[in-house]
Amino acid sequence: MVACNLGRGVGYLLRSLHGRLGQQLWLRGVSAPRRAASGLRGSVPASAAAAQSGSYQALSAQAVREPAGFWGPLAQDTLVWDTPYHTVWDCDFSSGKIGWFLGGQLNVSVNCLDRHVLKNPESVALIWERDEPGTEVRITYRELLETTCRLANTLKRHGVCRGDRVAIYMPVSPLAVAAMLACARIGAVHNVVFAGFSAESLAGRINDAKCKVVLTFNQGLRGGRVVELKKIVDQAVKHCPTVQHVLVAHRTDNKVPMGNLDVPLEEEMAKEEPVCTPESMGSEDMLFMLYTSGSTGKPKGLVHTQAGYLLYAALTHRLVFDYQPGDVFGCVADIGWITGHSYVVYGPLCNGATSVLFESTPVYPDAGRYWETVQRLKINQFYGAPTAVRLLLKYGDSWVTKYDRSSLRTLGSVGEPINQEAWDWLHKVVGDGRCTLVDTWWQTETGGICIAPRPSEEGAEIIPGMAMRPFFGIVPVLMDEKGNIKEGGDVSGALCLSQAWPGMARTIYGDHQRFMDAYLRAYPGYYFTGDGAYRTKGGYYQITGRMDDVINISGHRLGTAEIEDAMANHPAVPETAVIGYPHDIKGEAAFAFVVLKDDAADADVVMKELRSTVATKIAKYAVPDQILVVKRLPKTRSGKVMRRLLRKIITDGAQDLGDTTTLEDPSVITEILSTYQKYKDKRAATQ
Numbered sequence: 001m002v003a004c005n006l007g008r009g010v011g012y013l014l015r016s017l018h019g020r021l022g023q024q025l026w027l028r029g030v031s032a033p034r035r036a037a038s039g040l041r042g043s044v045p046a047s048a049a050a051a052q053s054g055s056y057q058a059l060s061a062q063a064v065r066e067p068a069g070f071w072g073p074l075a076q077d078t079l080v081w082d083t084p085y086h087t088v089w090d091c092d093f094s095s096g097k098i099g100w101f102l103g104g105q106l107n108v109s110v111n112c113l114d115r116h117v118l119k120n121p122e123s124v125a126l127i128w129e130r131d132e133p134g135t136e137v138r139i140t141y142r143e144l145l146e147t148t149c150r151l152a153n154t155l156k157r158h159g160v161c162r163g164d165r166v167a168i169y170m171p172v173s174p175l176a177v178a179a180m181l182a183c184a185r186i187g188a189v190h191n192v193v194f195a196g197f198s199a200e201s202l203a204g205r206i207n208d209a210k211c212k213v214v215l216t217f218n219q220g221l222r223g224g225r226v227v228e229l230k231k232i233v234d235q236a237v238k239h240c241p242t243v244q245h246v247l248v249a250h251r252t253d254n255k256v257p258m259g260n261l262d263v264p265l266e267e268e269m270a271k272e273e274p275v276c277t278p279e280s281m282g283s284e285d286m287l288f289m290l291y292t293s294g295s296t297g298k299p300k301g302l303v304h305t306q307a308g309y310l311l312y313a314a315l316t317h318r319l320v321f322d323y324q325p326g327d328v329f330g331c332v333a334d335i336g337w338i339t340g341h342s343y344v345v346y347g348p349l350c351n352g353a354t355s356v357l358f359e360s361t362p363v364y365p366d367a368g369r370y371w372e373t374v375q376r377l378k379i380n381q382f383y384g385a386p387t388a389v390r391l392l393l394k395y396g397d398s399w400v401t402k403y404d405r406s407s408l409r410t411l412g413s414v415g416e417p418i419n420q421e422a423w424d425w426l427h428k429v430v431g432d433g434r435c436t437l438v439d440t441w442w443q444t445e446t447g448g449i450c451i452a453p454r455p456s457e458e459g460a461e462i463i464p465g466m467a468m469r470p471f472f473g474i475v476p477v478l479m480d481e482k483g484n485i486k487e488g489g490d491v492s493g494a495l496c497l498s499q500a501w502p503g504m505a506r507t508i509y510g511d512h513q514r515f516m517d518a519y520l521r522a523y524p525g526y527y528f529t530g531d532g533a534y535r536t537k538g539g540y541y542q543i544t545g546r547m548d549d550v551i552n553i554s555g556h557r558l559g560t561a562e563i564e565d566a567m568a569n570h571p572a573v574p575e576t577a578v579i580g581y582p583h584d585i586k587g588e589a590a591f592a593f594v595v596l597k598d599d600a601a602d603a604d605v606v607m608k609e610l611r612s613t614v615a616t617k618i619a620k621y622a623v624p625d626q627i628l629v630v631k632r633l634p635k636t637r638s639g640k641v642m643r644r645l646l647r648k649i650i651t652d653g654a655q656d657l658g659d660t661t662t663l664e665d666p667s668v669i670t671e672i673l674s675t676y677q678k679y680k681d682k683r684a685a686t687q
Contacts, residue, residue, distance in 0.1 A: 063473040082280040091500035100308035100502045107278035109185040112349035113145040124354045131221040131360040146274035152182035153272035162187030167211040171195045171220040187279035189286045194336025199235035206240045217251040223361040230256040283307035292444040293559035301509035312503025316448040317347030319455045321381045330379035332358040338444040362388045367395035371403040383412035387554040393425040411437045415555025416587045423464040441467040447503030450474045468540040475499040489537035496526035551580030566617040572600035579647045590624040
């Protein structure tokens with residue numbers, strides 16, 4: 001256990017971020033105004049080393065050497081506390097114990113809303129860029145607080161108590177943000193489910209979390225199309241015995257059938273007071289859970305807690321993107337993903353920023369949608385996915401250059417490694433070669449950005465397509481196959497992190513052993529990210545991709561086992577194996593190898609049914625781009641499918657298969673290669 005120590009160098013950081021150091025480094029404005037009443041107090045002498053150098057390296061070294069001395073003052077100065085913490089951190093990867101700011105109590109919604117309303121109630125919290133172009137809606141901090149309180153009171157009136165789980169199946173909207181904050185206000189745990197998932201996927205997440213209430217809209221709008229959200233929820237809750245109420249808001253004027261569980265949300269909110277006393281939550285109480293794909297086929301409900309997550313989201317938002325007070329921050333991610341949680345909602349709102357909620361798509365009504373939005377809203381930071389960039393660059397530069405993008409200062413990439421062509425286009429065309437471009441690496445599990453080109457000293461190099469520098473307190477380590485640390489530069493290995501940080505997930509809901517096995521057992525004493533990385537001679541990091549059976553489709557992580565399980569439900573399919581392969585637009589796409597029973601019906605009919613099944617059970621984006629019918633799959637003598645060999649066949653024609661000594665029958669490779677070549681020839685003839 002490490003007792004609270006206010007430290008030395010961070011004191012200099014806190015004071016200097018408003019002065020000389022703040023001008024020299026990409027570290028401006030981290031220190032929020034001191035709270036008046038509660039929290040830790042004491043002198044914070046300056047570290048001589050940090051004071052003299054004021055460098056990223058010195059501050060990073062202190063975060064590693066003195067975690068309590070580094071994070072303690074930042075938590076004190078950045079967050080509003082009801083009760084001061086007595087211990088900054090108590091973490092041990094070997095035992096799976098992760099705790100930050102122990103003994104402290106606070107409320108996340110107060111940190112995101114109330115304190116800003118006290119200072120500047122009419123400042124804009126959210127700009128809702130609705131699906132319909134040019135119809136943005138601005139919501140002030142005062143309005144967002146009042147809406148949050150009315151919604152919180154509505155939840156309480158319908159039986160939601162502290163610790164209860166609430167499912168939110170809503171598209172990007174102010175009411176969805178208010179729903180998240182309302183849960184935080186009353187101590188409930190929100191479980192946001194991406195409003196593109198199928199009824200079966202939604203039901204699985206509701207049941208695993210044992211949610212008491214579901215919030216949704218009658219319909220959604222995206223890219224000019226209507227999404228029948230209420231209908232999907234109706235199908236899901238038939239199989240969810242814990243759900244007591246479904247609160248239904250309206251995005252369109254269309255009426256939808258209302259059943260016994262259904263409650264008209266806006267009508268109920270109108271009856272409630274715009275004031276709700278916030279619950280004082282322990283720093284390690286659950287804030288939210290968010291499901292991410294796993295290699296076993298069952299999504300993992302990752303748990304994030306209160307104080308550490310909020311602090312890390314706020315600091316990374318400020319420092320990585322060079323956020324300045326008054327900026328308009330434009331993260332175009334959906335709130336159903338961790339990027340939307342950390343950099344649409346919690347990070348920006350904790351910092352009192354104006355955050356853009358983007359409801360539409362990059363190409364609706366045309367390929368200039370992003371850049372017209374930047375011009376109209378005067379966005380200063382733009383954060384999006386490489387998938388969208390690769391899509392848009394194919395439309396040509398004119399869709400970008402016709403709009404004024406002079407407000408932009410920082411561009412960000414998230415979700416997957418960005419390729420050189422997309423990086424160059426984003427930097428040179430979108431950013432006119434003058435904007436800082438940060439290629440960020442992080443995960444649902446990490447809670448916030450862990451590796452990115454900024455912060456660093458002003459003028460420090462940025463290498464295209466490379467995440468580069470660890471954030472403060474992040475200690476990357478590369479491991480070989482035997483678990484040995486790989487030292488020096490120009491090396492590749494499994495990317496692990498050797499020290500805990502405040503924003504990381506604490507467990508998998510209801511299954512801490514799975515959390516231990518997935519992240520802390522592969523390399524004892526280290527957090528295993530599941531990604532591979534390359535470290536340059538200069539010490540910079542480049543992410544090389546997933547090392548397990550999880551693929552990244554358009555920035556959405558999806559376990560291959562999930563797709564396989566869905567397809568294996570078909571009565572004509574005894575076996576299937578799914579791999580990821582490079583895709584020009586999506587980054588990765590799914591390729592399915594399917595074995596059919598001898599008495600199966602027409603293969604084309606089965607393929608059509610399989611695609612429909614995956615879309616229904618998971619989501620449309622999970623449908624394999626290609627399906628190849630084979631007689632058998634390559635297996636080891638113990639019966640394990642060797643997906644590595646299937647990936648080799650697809651990506652490089654099996655030029656170098658590596659070790660195949662464990663194959664039960666090596667002739668299966670020749671067989672699949674022949675089938676795949678005929679498949680390619682047929683596709684080429686029809687295109």
